[in-house]
Amino acid sequence: MTAFYRAVVAEWTKLRTVRSTGLALLAMIGLTMLLSLLAATLSTSTANDARLSVDQFHFVHRPVTGDATVTARVSQSDTGEWAKAGLMVKEGTASGSSYAAIMLTPGHGVRLQADARTEVSRPSAAGPRWLRLRWTGQSVTGYESPDGVTWNTVGTVAVAGRLSEAGLFVASPPRLHLLGEIPRYEAVPGSATFQDVAPDGPGWRDTPVVEPPSGAAVGEGVPSAPPLAGGSRWSGTAMVTVTGSGDIGGAGMGGINLTDLDRVRAGLSGVQFGLIGAIALGALAVTAEFRTGTIRTTFAARPGRGTVLAAKSLVVAVVVFVSGLALAVAAFLITRPLQHANGYHAPIYPSPALTSPPVLRAVAGAALFLSLIAVFSLAVGTIVRRTAGAVVILLTGLVIVPVVAAGTSGSAAEVVGRFTPLAGLSILQTVELTPLSNAVVTGVWAGFAVLCGYTAAALGAAFWILNRRDA
C-alpha cells in the first residue's frame, strides 16, 4: 500500500511539473466552453409562445353529419410503447384541424385526446380492446370495453371545430437516433386490425394525414419524420387492417416530448469537443515517457509496472475529474441564463437547480466522462507508445468517426451513440427520452457502462502488454 501511495505521489509530481498537462487541461476547458456557449447562444426556442403539436397518421374515414357513434374492436401491433391506433372524429382531413380520438397504446393504456390540448387516460391491460366514440355537437365521449358488452367511460372532451369526418386511424411515432445534441428521426410503420367496425358498409376512404414540412431545423420543436406510405386492406365489410406512421398530440401529451427539452444536457454538450483536451492529457502522460525514455527511469525506480500504470491512471483520473467538475458546474451556471434569455424557460422548459439529483448526476457525469476518456487515452497510449500514433487513433475513434457519422447518416450515428466510448455521453441526460425512442437511445447508465467497459478493457490490455514487453 505504501508502495502504491509513493507511486501516486511520484506520478502526481511528474504530471504537475510538465507544461503539457496545463495546456491539455486548458484545451479541455476552452473547447468545452466554446461549444457549450455557442449552443447556448445560437439556439432559441419559441415553444413557450406557440403550442407545438403533431398531427400525422393514416386515416380511414367516411363523412358524418350530426351526432353519431363509431365502434370497433382494435388489435394493435407493438411498434413502440407510444404507438397509437383507434377511432377518430375530425373537422376534416387536413393536418392540424380539430379532432377527438380514442386510442390504444401498447404501453400507456387507453387514451382520449382532443385538439392536441386535452388528454384523458385510463389504464388497461395489453391486447385487443373494444373502443367507442360518441359525440353530441362538440362534446365527445370515449368508451372502452374488454368484450364489447360491458363498457367503461374513459372521459368526455370538447373540440373546437365542426366534426365532419369519422373513422379509424393508425399512427406510430418516429424513432429517435441520438448522438449528443443531434436527434434524427426515422418513420416507424405501425399497424392495427379493426374488427366489427360500426358503422359498416361502403363509403370508407383512405387519407394519409400529413403535416406540411416545417421550417424548423431538426432538433427544435416536436419530433416528426416524413411519413411512410400507409394503407388499408378490408376483409369483408367490417374488418380492416390499417398501416400508418406518425403521431398525434401536443408537446407534453401522448408521449410527445420536445426534443430540446433537456437544457442541462445542452449546456454540458461541449464536453464532446473538450474531450480532445482529455485525450491529449491522458495520452501524453504516458507516451511522453516512452518518447524521452523516462519510462526506464520510472520502471527502475518502481519495478512493479502494474503499480506504475495504476498510479498513473488514478492521478490522471482525479486531475481530470476535479477540473472537469469545476468546468461542468461553470458550464451549467453560465449557459442557464443564456438559454433562459433565448426562450428556454418555464413552463415548457423547467430549470432545475444545480442541487437537484438529475442535474448533479449530469454535472458529475460530465466530469466522469472526461475523466474516463483521459484514462482510456492513457491506456491506448500505453499500448501504442508513440504520441503521434496514439493521438491519431484516439482522435479518429473519438472525434472524427463520431462527427462524420453524425453528419452522414442516422443509423451510423446510432451505432456510434450506442456502441463506442461516446455512448458514455448518455450520463448527461436529465430528461428521460425513452418514450420516443425506447429501442434506440441508450439509458442513462447503460451508455455510461459502455464507456466504463471500454476503459476497463483498454486498461486491462495495457497492463497485460506492459508486463510482457521491454521498456
Added chain:
Amino acid sequence: MPSLTIEARELVKTYGRTVAVDHLSFTVRPGLVTGFVGPNGAGKSTTLRMLLALDRPDSGTALIGGRPYRDYREPARTVGALLDPEAVHPGRRAADHLLWMAQYNGIPRRRVGEVLAITGLESAARKRAGGFSLGMRQRLGIAAALLGDPAVLILDEPVNGLDPEGIRWIRGLLRSMAAEGRTVLISSHLMGELQDTADHLIVLGRGRVLADTSVRELLDLTSGSRIEVSTSDRGGALEALTGAGATVAVTGAETLTVDGLDTARVAAVLSAAGVPFTGVGPHRASLEDVYMAMTREHVTFSALT
C-alpha cells in the same frame, strides 16, 4: 587541403538571464588538434552551434574559413560536424541516414560506403539506427562528419560512449586529419581525454576563455621549475632542503616539491644529509590538475563535474 581557420569574434549568447557565452573570441588554426574544454555549462556546445549557424548569437560573429557558415553552398564539403549523436531517426538505416546528408551537398553515393568503412560500420550499414549503441551512434555521427572530406572538423564530445579501442581509433584519426593540414576542433568536459590528443587548448569557464594556449605551454606554466622528490624520510628531507634555502611543499606521504634549487643541487643536499630518496626530477603537473585549479571558481554546476 585548403588551410581554413575557425574564428569567433566577441560572441554573446544569453538564455533569459543566463549568460551562456560572454564576449567569446578565439581562433582555431589548421594543422593542429585544438581541444575546446570546460566544465558542463561552460558554453562549449552553444558556441559550436553558433559556429554552425544553428543558434543565432545575440552579438558577435562566427566565421569558418573567413565566411559565416550560412554562406556555404555545400557546407559538408568544407566543414564536417558532429554535434549530437542522438540526432538520428531510429527507424532509418545507417546508410540511408548518410545518403540524404550526402544528397544535400551533392556528394556522390559511393562516399557513403567509404565513410562507413572508415568508421568500422560496414556491417551495420543496413541496420536501423534505433538498435545502435551509443558508441555506434557516435561512429555514425563521425561518419557523417567525414562525408564531404572536409578541411574543418568540429566534433562535440566525440569520445563519449566509445570503448577504449574506439577512443584509440578516434585519437589516431584526429591526429592524422590534423597532420594532413585540416583544422580539428574537439570539445570535452574532461581534460584527461584531451591530454594525448590535443596540441592546443581553449579552456572555457562560464562562457569566457580562461586559457588559449598550447598544451606544452600550459603544462610548463603551471609546473614552473619545481622539482619533485620521492623519499621515505619526509621529515629529514624537509629539514635538509629548507636548511639549504629552498621552499618545500608536502604533496604526498612520500613526496615533496621543491622550489629554488635545481635537480643536481637537491640530490647533493639530500645525499649530504644522509636522507634516503628514490627519485629526484622535474615536477610534471597533469592537465587535469591545471584544469581543476583554473576552473575551480568558474564551475557553474560544481556538483555535476
Added chain:
Amino acid sequence: MTLARAVLAEWTKMRTLPSNVAAMAALTVLMTATAAVVTAVTDSPSRDITVLLRTGVHATQIAAVALAAAMLGAEFHPRLIRVTLAMQPRRRVVLAAKTLVLSATVLVTTLAGTVVTVLVAPALLGAETLGDPAVVETALYLALVALLTAGVTAAVRHAGTAIGLAVTALYGPYMIIVLVPMSPSLSDHIQDTAPMTAGLSALGTAPGGWSGLAVLAAYAVAALIAGAAVFKARDA
C-alpha cells in the same frame, strides 16, 4: 540546383522510414478501402460517386495529417534539424524542399487512390454510378490538408500537438455545425469559411468548388507562413 538537391535529400528521408512508407500506402489505398467498406455495410449505399469519395476523403486525410506531422516532427524529435541545417544552413531552402516533397507525395498517392476508387466504384456498387467525380480536386484537397499540418508542425515543433491542432482546426467547425442548432445562414457561413468544410465543398458536383479549395489553400499558406517564421527564428 541547391533546391533540387534538397528535394532529392528530403525525398530520400521520406522514403527511407518504414512509418512514412506505411502512411504513403495508406494514402493510396484508404480511399478505395473505405469505399469498399461503406458499400459493403450500407444497405442501400448512395450511387453518387462524389458521396463515396467524400467518405473516403475523411479516412485518407488522417493519413495525410499523420504523414505531414511525422515528416516535420522528426526534425524536432529526434533533433534531426541540427544535422539537416548543418547540411543546408539556408532554412528557407530546407522548408521549401520539405513542402515540395510532401505535396508531391500526397498528390501522387491520393490521385492514384482516387482514380482506382472511381474505376472500381461500379463493381463495388453493382450498378452504374451517378455524379461527376472531382478527382483532381480530391488530390489537391488532401495535399493542402498535408501542407496545413506541415505548417502547424513547424510552428509548434511537436508531432502529437500538431496532429491535435490540425484535427481540431479541420473538424472543430464541422462539429459545431453538426452539434449546435443554428440558423441555416450561420451554418452556411461557417461551412464556407472553415478549412475542411470549405475544401470539401470543392469535391461535390456543384460549380464554383474551386473557391472552397482557395479557402483551404489560404489556411494552408497562413500555417506555412507561421511555421516558416518559427522555423527561421528559433535556434535549432
